[in-house]
Amino acid sequence: MLIERDPRPGSADAAPTSPDPTTRLARTLAASAAAEEAGTTAIAGSLRHLRDAGWLDDDGTADPVLTARRLQRVGAANLPVGRLWEGHMNALYLANVHGDSQADARVRALVADGAILGVWGADGPEPVAPGPHDMLMGHKLFASGLGTVTHAVITVSSGPRVRLALVAVNDTARADANAWQMSGMRSTDSGRYDFDGTPLRDVIWLGGAGDYVTEPHFVGGVWRIAALQVGAALGLLESAAAHLRARDRLAAAAQMARLSSATIGAMAASALVTRAAQAALPSAPDAARRAPILSAAARLATEEVALDAIRAVEQSVGLAHFADDSATGRKARDLSVYLRQAARDAFQTRVGEACFNEEDTLWDYI
Structure with missing residues (x-):
């Protein structure tokens, strides 16, 4: 794992x-x-570790x-845990920026009492909406954390x-994990x-x-997903290096070239993720634009470097990568599925239009 420390020679954290x-x-x-x-x-045990570290309040x-x-560090270590943590974090954020003070306080109290939050937005054929008798109707698909997430922020209508x-x-009784065949x-x-029959009186709007x-x-919050993607790519590269090192194959020039090329791309994408995170603060200059x-650019960039990392690891590790018990194989499977986030093409179009539809607007984002 990448170690968070001061790397300067002679510093207290250098060794x-x-x-x-x-x-x-x-x-x-x-x-x-x-x-x-x-x-x-x-997986709830891993989320308890995040809670013990104080990270679930973020x-x-x-x-x-x-x-x-x-x-990025959690994405590198265990991407499914990162996915659940990102949903919890997003729910806290949405309660903060959209909920009134009473709703935000209720959500914070739930988390203090041990709640795990999620954000479930994908509707089935019957979208979730208010129905007769002051009840919700409809269901959500791709709902992450069934049995672990205790409260979800959902889109209604x-x-x-x-x-x-x-x-x-x-x-x-309302959850069906068998619907996830990935x-x-x-x-x-x-x-x-x-959500059929859920009383509206139980909803926190x-x-x-x-x-x-x-x-x-x-869309301004997509940097969190991008952070997990680039972290998972780096974690995959680390696992491949460990596999090759254990078999005395890492020193080969071809191996170093493949892994280092993918890593350099990930380094650049990581820097873009950091810029996007800073720009998304509501107090940041011109944040809404x-x-x-x-x-969106960070999400697209981290997808590309992740695909490069998967290809490099397949070539470097070889057939062993596809074994059932392969650590690189597991990480690549998780990352490949996670990369398929919604609206990829729309993001690419939006970035291009923002940068090129008017003269000189490109430099607003550089």
């Missing part, structure tokens, strides 16, 4: 005698990943540079009337959740109609 707390946490999360995928260890606004760094609501989601991200326990899609809080473009 630590033991790993720093972030590195210890990352190693703990990594050690559980295979068992969590196999279903023999619950909504990404206090120190976005540090948060981006931590997301669609189009210009879309609204956010926080709802308890700990009714196991090759990766298995330990997230994702699937379908049925966060903002009004249309607030959800306002910037910099919507700049943050969505930088976050």
